[in-house]
Ligand code: HEC
Ligand code: HEC
C-alpha cells in the first residue's frame with residue numbers, strides 16, 4: 327500500500343470545532359473503520375480518480391462542477407462527502423425510487439462511488455439563489471401578527487385583545503378558532519343576521535379570517551370588564567343543564583360549541599333572545615332558550631360572566647425562521663452541516679428541496695428522522711423552508727491533510 331497522506335474532509339469554518347476524536351481518523355481507510363466515512367477520508371489521488379468517474383458517468387447531468395442546471399437535478403458540489411456516498415448506495419438498491427440515478431450507479435463498484443463522492447464534495451458549492459421560489463417570499467410571515475393587524479378595526483367594539491369593555495359586545499378571547507371562523511362566515515352568508523357584522527366581515531378574505539381567529543385564540547383570556555345584572559348564585563344551579571355541552575364553568579372542549587365563561591352578560595342575554603326568536607338558528611339552543619324566562623337567562627348570564635375563561639388549545643404556528651432553527655439542529659447552522667454524513671441544505675435548489683420534502687412525506691424517500699419532521703410541515707412551511715435554504719450562503723468542504731501513521 328502506498329504511503330500517501332490521509333485526508334479528512336471538514337467543513338471550512340467548523341474545522342476547529344468538530345471533535346476529531348468522534349471520527350475514526352486514526353484508522354487507516356482500508357483497515358476497517360466506519361465504511362460510510364471513507365469518502366470523507368479520501369486522498370488527493372482518490373479525488374483525481376473520482377474526477378475521471380464523474381467525467382464518464384455523471385457530468386452529462388451534474389456537470390463537472392456539480393451545479394445542477396436542468397430541472398430536478400440537484401446541486402451536488404460541496405455536498406458532504408459521506409452523505410453523497412451513502413445516497414449513491416441508496417440509489418443502487420432502488421431506495422430512492424429515481425430510475426435515472428438508479429441506472430447510472432447500478433453497476434458501479436464501491437471504490438468508484440467513494441471516489442466520485444469525494445470529488446464532488448471537494449468542489450466549490452453553488453451560489454445561493456438571490457430570488458428563490460417566487461411563491462413563498464414574504465407570505466409566510468407571521469400569521470399572528472397578520473391577525474393582529476387585521477383585527478385592529480375590531481378593537482373599538484370587542485376590546486384590544488378581545489376582552490369586551492362595552493356592555494352588549496361579545497368578548498372574543500377564549501373562543502376556539504373554528505367557532506370564531508364559523509361565526510364570522512355565518513354573518514357573511516347571512517345565516518346569522520346582523521347587518522353591521524355582515525358589512526364588517528364581508529371585506530375580509532379567508533386568510534384574514536383565519537389569522538384573526540388565531541390571534542384572538544392566542545390572547546391571554548380574561549373576563550369581560552362589563553357589569554352583569556342577574557344573580558350569579560341562582561344562575562349557577564341552572565347552569566347544570568348547560569355543562570354537558572358548554573363545559574363546567576362554561577369552558578367548552580368542543581370546537582363547534584362556544585365557551586361562554588367570562589362572556590359579556592348583556593351579549594349573552596341578546597344571544598339567547600336571538601335563538602328564541604329565530605334570528606340566530608340552532609335547534610338545540612332554540613329549545614334551551616325557549617325554556618328560560620328573562621330572569622333565569624339573566625342569572626345564567628351573570629353566573630357565566632363570573633367564570634374565568636381559558637385559552638383554547640391552539641399551538642402557535644412556527645415561522646420559517648423558527649422551523650429552520652429546528653432543522654439546523656441536524657443540518658448545521660443555516661443548513662451548513664458539519665457532519666460529513668448529513669446533507670447540507672444551504673444554496674440547494676428550491677424546487678429540489680420542495681420535491682424531496684414531499685417525497686419524505688409521501689414515504690417514497692425513507693428516513694425516520696425526516697418522516698417525523700416533514701409530517702408536521704404545511705405546504706406553506708415546505709415552500710418557505712425551500713426558499714429559505716436556497717438563499718443561505720454555503721460553506722465548502724475542505725480536505726485537510728492528516729499526519730499518516
Ligand atoms: C441522467 C442524469 C443523471 C446522471 C447521469 C447522474 N445523475 Fe445524479 N441525479 C440526477 C437526478 C435527476 C437526481 C435527483 C433524483 C432524486 O430526486 O432522487 C440526482 C440526484 C443525485 C444525488 C442526490 C443528491 C442529494 O442531495 O441527495 C447525488 C448524490 C447524485 N445524483 C450523484 C450523482 C453521481 C455521483 C453521478 C455519477 C456517478 C450521477 N449523479 C449521475 C440525475 C443524474
Ligand atoms: C361597531 C362595533 C363592532 C365592530 C367594529 C366589530 N364587531 Fe363583531 N360584533 C359586534 C356586535 C354588536 C356583535 C354581536 C352581534 C350578534 O348579536 O350576533 C358582534 C359579534 C361578533 C362575533 C360573534 C361572537 C360570538 O361569540 O359568537 C364575532 C366572532 C365578531 N363579532 C368578530 C368581529 C371581528 C373579527 C371584527 C373586526 C373585523 C368585529 N367583530 C368588529 C360589534 C362589532
Ligand code: HEC
Nearest residue numbers: 567568571582583584586594597598607608610611614626
Ligand atoms: C346540546 C348542546 C348544548 C346545550 C345543552 C346548551 N348549548 Fe348553548 N350552544 C350550543 C351550541 C352548539 C352553540 C353554538 C350555536 C351557534 O353556532 O349559534 C351554543 C351557543 C350558545 C350561546 C351563544 C354563545 C356566543 O358566543 O354567541 C349561549 C349564550 C349559550 N349557548 C348558552 C347556553 C346555556 C345558558 C345553556 C343551558 C341553559 C346552553 N347553552 C345549553 C350547544 C348547547
Ligand code: HEC
Nearest residue numbers: 649652653655656657669679682683692693695696699711
Ligand atoms: C433529527 C435530525 C434531522 C432534523 C431535525 C431534520 N433533518 Fe433533514 N435530514 C436528516 C437526515 C439524517 C437526512 C438524510 C436522510 C436520507 O438519507 O434520506 C436529512 C435529509 C434532508 C433533506 C434531503 C437533502 C438532499 O440533499 O436530498 C432535506 C431537504 C431536509 N433533510 C430538510 C430538512 C428540513 C427542512 C428540516 C426542518 C423542518 C429538517 N430537514 C430537519 C436529519 C434531520
